[in-house]
Amino acid sequence: MTEPTTPLMQQYHSIKRQHPRALLLFRLGDFYELFYEDAVVAARQLQITLTSRNRERGQAVPMCGVPYHAAESYIARLIRAGHKVAICEQMEDPSRTKKLVRREVIRVLTPGTATDSPLLETRENHFLASIARNGSGKPIGLAFVDFSTGEFRATEFGGPAAEARLQDELAILRPREILVAQQAATLFPEPNRPAAVGLNGLGAAETQLEPWVFEAAHSERILTEHLRVATLDGFGLAGHEQAIAAAGGLLHYLRETAAISAPEATGGNGTAAMQMRPAGRGLEHLDHIVFYQQQDALVLDHVTVRNLELVQPVPGDEPSATLLFALDRTATGMGARLLRSWILRPSIERDEIEARLDAVAELKSAVVARDEAGRELGKIFDLERLTSRVTLGTATPRDLLALRRSLSTVPAMRGILVRCKTARIVSLHSQLDELEDVRELIARAIADEPPALPTEPGILRRGFNAELDELRDLSKSSKQTIAMMEERERKRTGIASLKIRFNSVFGYYIEISKANQHLAPADYTRKQTLVNAERFTSPELKDYERKVLEADERIIEIERRLYREVRETIAAQASRLRQTAAAIAQIDVLANFATLAAERNYSRPIFSEFECGHADNAAGRGDLFIAGGRHPVIENLLEQRGERFVPNDVYLDDRQQPILLITGPNMGGKSTYLRQAALIVVMAQIGCFVPANEARLPLIDRIFTRIGASDNLARGRSTFLVEMSEVAAILNTASSSSLVLLDEVGRGTATFDGLSIAWAVIEHLHQNARPRTLFATHYHELTELAQLLPGVKNVHVSVREAGSEIVFLRRVEPGAADKSYGIEVARLAGLPAPVIARAREVLAEHEKSEHQLTQELSPGAGAPPEPVMFAPVNQEVLDALRRADLDNLKPLEALNLLAALKKQLS
Numbered sequence: 001m002t003e004p005t006t007p008l009m010q011q012y013h014s015i016k017r018q019h020p021r022a023l024l025l026f027r028l029g030d031f032y033e034l035f036y037e038d039a040v041v042a043a044r045q046l047q048i049t050l051t052s053r054n055r056e057r058g059q060a061v062p063m064c065g066v067p068y069h070a071a072e073s074y075i076a077r078l079i080r081a082g083h084k085v086a087i088c089e090q091m092e093d094p095s096r097t098k099k100l101v102r103r104e105v106i107r108v109l110t111p112g113t114a115t116d117s118p119l120l121e122t123r124e125n126h127f128l129a130s131i132a133r134n135g136s137g138k139p140i141g142l143a144f145v146d147f148s149t150g151e152f153r154a155t156e157f158g159g160p161a162a163e164a165r166l167q168d169e170l171a172i173l174r175p176r177e178i179l180v181a182q183q184a185a186t187l188f189p190e191p192n193r194p195a196a197v198g199l200n201g202l203g204a205a206e207t208q209l210e211p212w213v214f215e216a217a218h219s220e221r222i223l224t225e226h227l228r229v230a231t232l233d234g235f236g237l238a239g240h241e242q243a244i245a246a247a248g249g250l251l252h253y254l255r256e257t258a259a260i261s262a263p264e265a266t267g268g269n270g271t272a273a274m275q276m277r278p279a280g281r282g283l284e285h286l287d288h289i290v291f292y293q294q295q296d297a298l299v300l301d302h303v304t305v306r307n308l309e310l311v312q313p314v315p316g317d318e319p320s321a322t323l324l325f326a327l328d329r330t331a332t333g334m335g336a337r338l339l340r341s342w343i344l345r346p347s348i349e350r351d352e353i354e355a356r357l358d359a360v361a362e363l364k365s366a367v368v369a370r371d372e373a374g375r376e377l378g379k380i381f382d383l384e385r386l387t388s389r390v391t392l393g394t395a396t397p398r399d400l401l402a403l404r405r406s407l408s409t410v411p412a413m414r415g416i417l418v419r420c421k422t423a424r425i426v427s428l429h430s431q432l433d434e435l436e437d438v439r440e441l442i443a444r445a446i447a448d449e450p451p452a453l454p455t456e457p458g459i460l461r462r463g464f465n466a467e468l469d470e471l472r473d474l475s476k477s478s479k480q481t482i483a484m485m486e487e488r489e490r491k492r493t494g495i496a497s498l499k500i501r502f503n504s505v506f507g508y509y510i511e512i513s514k515a516n517q518h519l520a521p522a523d524y525t526r527k528q529t530l531v532n533a534e535r536f537t538s539p540e541l542k543d544y545e546r547k548v549l550e551a552d553e554r555i556i557e558i559e560r561r562l563y564r565e566v567r568e569t570i571a572a573q574a575s576r577l578r579q580t581a582a583a584i585a586q587i588d589v590l591a592n593f594a595t596l597a598a599e600r601n602y603s604r605p606i607f608s609e610f611e612c613g614h615a616d617n618a619a620g621r622g623d624l625f626i627a628g629g630r631h632p633v634i635e636n637l638l639e640q641r642g643e644r645f646v647p648n649d650v651y652l653d654d655r656q657q658p659i660l661l662i663t664g665p666n667m668g669g670k671s672t673y674l675r676q677a678a679l680i681v682v683m684a685q686i687g688c689f690v691p692a693n694e695a696r697l698p699l700i701d702r703i704f705t706r707i708g709a710s711d712n713l714a715r716g717r718s719t720f721l722v723e724m725s726e727v728a729a730i731l732n733t734a735s736s737s738s739l740v741l742l743d744e745v746g747r748g749t750a751t752f753d754g755l756s757i758a759w760a761v762i763e764h765l766h767q768n769a770r771p772r773t774l775f776a777t778h779y780h781e782l783t784e785l786a787q788l789l790p791g792v793k794n795v796h797v798s799v800r801e802a803g804s805e806i807v808f809l810r811r812v813e814p815g816a817a818d819k820s821y822g823i824e825v826a827r828l829a830g831l832p833a834p835v836i837a838r839a840r841e842v843l844a845e846h847e848k849s850e851h852q853l854t855q856e857l858s859p860g861a862g863a864p865p866e867p868v869m870f871a872p873v874n875q876e877v878l879d880a881l882r883r884a885d886l887d888n889l890k891p892l893e894a895l896n897l898l899a900a901l902k903k904q905l906s
Helices: 007-018 036-046 068-080 162-173 216-227 241-256 302-307 323-327 333-344 350-365 367-377 383-392 397-407 410-417 423-431 436-445 466-476 478-493 514-519 539-571 574-600 632-640 670-685 719-733 751-767 780-788 822-828 833-857 875-883 891-905
Strands: 023-028 031-035 051-053 061-067 085-090 103-109 127-132 140-146 151-157 177-181 205-209 262-266 272-275 499-503 507-513 525-529 533-537 624-629 648-652 659-663 694-697 702-706 738-743 772-776 792-802 805-814
Touching: 007 023, 007 103, 023 036, 023 068, 023 103, 031 036, 031 068, 036 061, 036 068, 061 068, 068 085, 127 162, 127 241, 140 162, 140 241, 151 162, 151 241, 162 302, 177 241, 205 241, 216 241, 302 702, 323 333, 323 574, 323 632, 323 670, 333 383, 333 574, 350 367, 350 423, 350 574, 367 410, 367 574, 383 397, 383 539, 383 574, 397 436, 397 539, 410 423, 410 574, 423 574, 436 539, 466 478, 466 539, 478 499, 478 507, 478 539, 507 514, 507 539, 514 533, 533 539, 624 670, 632 670, 648 659, 648 670, 648 772, 648 805, 659 670, 659 751, 659 780, 670 694, 670 702, 670 738, 670 772, 702 719, 719 738, 719 751, 751 772, 751 780, 780 792, 875 891
Parallel strands: 023 085, 127 177, 177 205, 659 772, 659 792, 702 738, 738 772
Antiparallel strands: 023 031, 031 061, 051 061, 085 103, 127 140, 140 151, 262 272, 499 507, 507 533, 525 533, 624 648, 624 694, 792 805
16 A cells, blocks of 8 residues: 555654554544554454545545544443543644644553543452563463552462462453563554453453563562662562562553553644653552462452352353352442452451451441441542542542542541440551642632633632632633623724624724725724625734633643642542551441341351461361351342242261262252352351351451353363363362362263262362362262262252152251152153153163173172172173173073183182
8 A cells, every 4th residue: 555645644644653552542533533543453443434535636544533522432342342442632723724743652551450430440449460470480470450540459379270379360350451571471463453362261351561561670669669669578569570570561551551641632713732741750550569379369260150150150151140149238439349349359367257256246336426327428429430530630620529538428427436445456456637728729629610611711719719710700701891891992983883793814803884894993893704794803802812811721731730720639648548448348348248238138157266277277177167157148039029049058077077079960959059059158258257157267368169060162172171160170289277168069071970080080079189078979989989988978959759759858957868860850851751751661671681790790798789880800801791792692692701700700
C-alpha cells in the first residue's frame, strides 16, 4: 500500500509508531477514528461499519470511527476483549488555528490497568500480573496488582512443581493481563491482537516487554524509588530476586502506560489540556507491596476452587450456586472483594481466625450496633477505587463528592464501634481515620451539584476563590450589560430595531436592518453584510467583548488549575484513605458474617490447640467433628424454595478414623456430603460461623478434591488422564494436616482397573500421610477395606424402598450400602421401560455368575471371602487363559489345558 502523504496521515503514523501494539483512537473533530488494521480489528469487535479514506486518490485506507461523546462504551468493549487502547486527543481548538491541530496520546488503557467504572466488576478484583523467569534453576517470580484499589503483592515458585503452582495461582487470580519477557512468551500472531496465555485457558491478554525490564537490579531500583525506601527487606522481599524482578517489571509497565499523563479531559470544542507528570506520579496509591507464599494460607488449587464452586459455578450451574454468593451480603464493593479474597485464601493462623470469630460473636450479640453499622455501610461508595482515580488524575467532580459523602460516615461508624470490646473491632476503630481535612476541603471547594466532567464550568463552589467569583460575576452580568448597552444605542442612533447579539464566529455584533443602515453612526465598523441587514461593531462593544471573552477563558483556566490542586491535595492523603477503606472493608465482612450467623443459625467453630503442619503434633492434631452439618449453598437455595436441608454428622481423626468410605446411590447426596465438609472448613478458617449444630475442627493446611469428569481436549488429555493427574498430585502432596475429597476415583477406565486403582489409593493414603479423607465410591468391593485397614470406616447415604419406588433420605449412616440402586436412578431419569427391564435381567445374571465364581475361589469356611480380583493368581496362568479360544476348544484339548494350568499352579 502506498504511504499517504497528507500531513494528517503523517501525523497519525508518527503517533502510531509510538504505540504499535495499541488500537489508536485518533481524534478528528467529533469522532475517534481508527485506520488500517486497527480499523479492521475494531470494526469486527465493535460490529460497526468499516469504510475507507482516500479512495478517490487510489490509496484506500481502511477506516472506522466512534463518536467521542459515546466513546466510553466502545472503549470498554475493546478492553474487555483483551485489546490495548491509546487515546489520542486534539491538544488545540480546531476553530482557532488554520494549521494542523496538534495531537498527543493522553492515556493508554489496557485490560490490566483500567480504572474506569464501566471496565470493572464492582465486587471483583481486576488484576494485572507479571511473570519473571530469569534463568533455568531459578524460581519463577509472580507479582500482581489491582490498579483500581492499590493491592500489590508478589511471590515466588520454586522446585519441580513450580510451573504447576504458578498455573494454579494464575487460575485463581484470573488476571486480565499478564506481562512476560519477550523470550519467555509466544510472540503475538499479528499486531494489535490480544494473545491468550496458554495457562489453563486463562484467556488473559499477554503483553511482552523487553527482557531488561525484568532485570533484578533495574526492578529493585524502581521499586525502592517508588516506595521511598533504601531496602525492600521491610516488605519481606529479602532474598526473593525473582519476586522483585516481577514486581519491578510490573511497576515499569504502569509508569509507561497507566500513568502516562494527567489528562485534564476533553472539552466540547475537541481540545484536551494535558500536563505531563514525572515517572511514578499517579501511582501514589501503590504505597505498599506484600510478599506472600502459598503455604501462608490454606492452599486451594484451581481444581479445588472449581470443584467446590467457591467463587464461580461450574458450567451449567446457576450463578447463585457458589459459596461466595451464599455468603456475600456485604454492603460495599470493598467488602465484597475482601470476602472473595478471604474465601480463596483462608487463614491458617489460629490467632487471626479467633480474632475474626470473636468480632463476629460480639456483632452477632450487639443487634443494635450491627444494624446501625449496616445502615452507615450502605452509604459508603467504593473508597478504594475512588482513591485510585484521585491519584491517577481521572477523578471527576462527582467522584470527589462521593468521596466526601463516604468519609462523612466515618465519625458515625467510629461512634458505633466504640461500644465494642473485642480486640479486632477495637483495632479497626483505631484505623478509621475521619480525614476531616479532606472532607472539609471538598466541602469548601466542590459545588453541591457539579458537572459530570472536570472540563465543564461550575465545578467550584462560590466563595472558594475570590478572583474566580469576580470573573463569574462579570460573565453572568453580560446579558444585563448587553441589554443596557442595546437600549442606550437605540436611543443614540434612533434605530428602534437595533439589536446586539453574539455568536461563536463573529463574537458580539450590532445588527441594523437594511432600511436603517444609513443611520449607523460613524464610529460603527462593518463586520458582515446579510441579505436584509448589516452587522457592525463599535469601540465600546469591542472593549466589552474582550473583557467578557478573557473572563470566560480565565474562568476555565482558573477552575482547571484549582480543581487539579484540590485533587492533588487529596491524592497526597492516599495512604490514609486506603487505610480507612481497608478498615471499612473488614468491618463490612465481619458484620456480614454476624448477620448470617444470626439469621441462619450458624454456630461458632471450635479449633484444636494444635497448629497445622507442625511435625511435633503428628500424634494428635485434633479431631474433625461436625454435628448436624449443612451445605451452606444448597441449604440457602432450598430455603428459597421453602424446602429443608437434611443435616449430617462428620467425624474424622488422624489415628483411628482418618478415612470415611461413603457408598450409596447416585442422587443420594454423597457429593453434597463431601463438599459440605470442605465448605465448613473453609468458612471456619475465614472467620465465619458455620452451618452446623457443633463444629470442632483442626487447622487444615490444604484441601484437595478429585470430583467430577473434566476432559481437557485442548491439551489432548482424556478424562481418565486428568483424573489420574489430580489423584497423583494428591498422593504426592497431601500432608497429615490436609483434607482430601475423592469422588468416584477410577470410574474413567475399565471396572477392574478402576477398582484396583481406587483400592491402592486408599491403602496409600492410610499407610502414608493419613490425611483426613472422604472417599465416595460405587465400588462396593472397597467396603471390604474397613475390615482390612483399621483407619477406614464405612458410611452410606440411606434410601427407603417402597415396592419398586425409592426415596432418597439424604441421611448418612454407619455401614456400607447393600446395593447401588443404579437401575432405579436410571428409571427416575426417564430411561424407557424396556431398557430398565432388560437392565434388571442382565444385572441378575451378572450377580448370579459373580456370586458362584466368588464362592468357588474364596478362602476356606469361616473366613470372610476376599474379593476375587485380589486372590493370588499366577500371571502365566492368566495369560494362558486369555490366549485360549474357549468357544472352539475341543473337550480333550480343554482337559489338556486344565492339566497344564494345574501343573503350573503347583
